[in-house]
Amino acid sequence: MGFDREALREAVKTHGKVTRVVIAGIKGSSPREVGTAMLVWEDGQSGTIGGGTLEYQAAEAARSQSAPMRQTHHALGPDMGQCCGGAVTLLSETYDLEAVDRLDDAVIARSASDGEMPLSVKRLLSQARGQGVAPEPQLIDGWMVEPVHEPARNLWIWGAGHVGRALVDVLSPLPDLSITWVDTGPERFPSDVPNGVTTVPASKPAELVRHAPRDAEHLVLTYSHNLDLELCNRLLLHDFRFAGLIGSATKWARFRSRLAALGHAPERIGRITCPIGDPALGKHPQMIAVGVAAQILRPARQNEIKKDLSA
Missing domain, CATH: 3.40.50.720 (NAD(P)-binding Rossmann-like Domain)
Incomplete structure (x- = not known):
């Protein structure tokens, strides 16, 4: 699993601006794992982060999102009509073709808040480059890190x-x-x-x-x-x-x-x-x-x- 840059590029070419919603973190149980993503545009979507109310609400929020990037937290339970009992952190990012073209690294690291990349993320990226092994998708010190997906x-x-x-x-x-x-x-x-x-x-x-x-x-x-x-x-x-x-x-x-x-x-x-x-x-x-x-x-x-x- 990883950041499917080509699928995002094709979706943006076809639909214009597209918001990518990715599961950035999990506590307890969740219908999908960290790194699972869906693409959302004005009148449609592709992929799934697990279905149910979580996905419906995330897709609706993505269509009205004004900020380039937003991080949100969601408890999964009776109020949401899901029985997983855990909680998820979602990262929602809106892309146009220019933004997609800037994704030119083998590992994509970014944060919803301003600030310098923390040392923990720099070390992870350096280790990935040195060993040639892609890191697992993860949220570390407020930064989402995902390897670019390459079909195996x-x-x-x-x-x-x-x-x-x-x-x-x-x-x-x-x-x-x-x-x-x-x-x-x-x-x-x-x-x-x-x-x-x-x-x-x-x-x-x-x-x-x-x-x-x-x-x-x-x-x-x-x-x-x-x-x-x-x-x-x-x-x-x-x-x-x-x-x-x-x-x-x-x-x-x-x-x-x-x-x-x-x-x-x-x-x-x-x-x-x-x-x-x-x-x-x-x-x-x-x-x-x-x-x-x-x-x-x-x-x-x-x-x-x-x-x-x-x-």
């Missing part, structure tokens, strides 16, 4: 048909994924692509495999079995962290045979997961997307990935 995982989605679109709808809001979406032409993509998703139209998609990071994750679900096969072939030649192929057991049996004929060893072919998702959920695109999303986000699979990388 590169996900390439090959195919912009019904399932590809459903997958992008489900996965694009997640903060740790940088999604590259590939298909054979611009007309294959919807007119409204979520922020943070890079569309790449290419007449020969398989030629792009060599440009993918070797630790990227791939979901192959194009309209063509031949293209799916060529993508699997290129991925096996290139390397990847995870590769999943949409299809039936019959399709995968045929692909294993054809990939073996192309010179790939059985244990290498076995690195591709097919079918993907949860067949028990059905074949509706959104159901496939839900199953696939659960599969690639499942902690157990992440443990398997770590073992593969350390082998």
Whole structure:
């Protein structure tokens, strides 16, 4: 979790002035953790700080906020219709494009009050730079410190048909994924692509495999079995962290045979997961997307990935 500068930039470009409301501190229990943020503009918002009355009141206050920055404290209890029993500190900051452009550090530190940066914050920033480790979001001596968010995982989605679109709808809001979406032409993509998703139209998609990071994750679900096969072939030649192929057991049996004929060893072919998702959920695109999303986000699979990388 961190300060999603690019999401803020896109929101400001689209909606004009935007107020970012972040949970700066917690006492007791809270519906969300420190560093959780939402963006609020005149007639809408994105993200959530936990819902309920707290979020509603914070959003309404953000729309009428006149100061560039404001820090407020809120008790969570029966009066607010929430049963967490704790208290949260919120930091609300209003941005335009000029203000976003000034956010050029890897760690963003600021205060709602005037005054010099305290020594405790300077030490934290110096330690972060020296060790190359981003600090946790925190409120320290009245200053909010947040690392700029950088997606931890590169996900390439090959195919912009019904399932590809459903997958992008489900996965694009997640903060740790940088999604590259590939298909054979611009007309294959919807007119409204979520922020943070890079569309790449290419007449020969398989030629792009060599440009993918070797630790990227791939979901192959194009309209063509031949293209799916060529993508699997290129991925096996290139390397990847995870590769999943949409299809039936019959399709995968045929692909294993054809990939073996192309010179790939059985244990290498076995690195591709097919079918993907949860067949028990059905074949509706959104159901496939839900199953696939659960599969690639499942902690157990992440443990398997770590073992593969350390082998």
